[in-house]
Amino acid sequence: MELILLQRVEKLGQMGDVVKVKPGYGRNFLLPRGKAIRATQEKIEEFKTKRSQLEANNLKLKKEAEAVAEKMRGLSLVILRSAGESGHLYGSIRSQDIVEGVSSKGFTISRSQVILDHPIKTLGIHKIRIALHPEVSVYAHVNIALTEEEAKTQEIARAASPSLEA
DSSP states (O other), X not given: OEEEESSOBTTTBOTTOEEEOOHHHIIIIXXXXXXXXXXXXXXXXXXXXXXXXXXXXXXXXXXXXXXHHHHHTTOEEEEEOOBOTTSEEEEEEOHHHHHHHHHHTTOOOOGGGEEOSSOEEESEEEEEEEEEETTEEEEEEEEEESSHHHHHHHHHHHHHOGGXXX
C-alpha cells in the first residue's frame, strides 16, 4: 500500500514522502490517525497544492510543542505503588498513570504521547519519553516508590548518580 505522509512518522519518513507500507499498518494506524493519505494520482496533485499550508501548520505546532517542552524539561514524577519484597510491583505502571502524574504538574498530554520502551514493573527511577510533536520529545523521570520517604531517598540517589540524568 502506497501512502503520502501528512506529518513526520518515526522510523518511516518525513512529511510529503510517498512510502510503501504493509496494508494493515496503513489501514489500522496511519490512515485513521490522519498521519497519511492514499497515494493516488489525484491525491498527490492535491497534496502538492496544500503542502505549503500543511508545512506552515506543522511549523506552528512544532513551535508550540518546543515551548511546552522547555517548561517540562527536568520533569520528575512520583508514583506510589505497593510491591513485593524483591521490588517487583503488583501490576505495572501504565501510560495512563503517567498522564495523571503529568496532569497533576499542570501539563496536559494524552496517553498516545507517552512512549514506554518497556513495561515499568519495578520500584526505582525510570526515564520515559513524552512525544509532544512528531519532531519534539522531552524526557521525564518517574520515581516509583512504596512511600514518600523512599521516593525522596531515591531522588537523592538519582541526583548523586550522573548516569540517570537526562
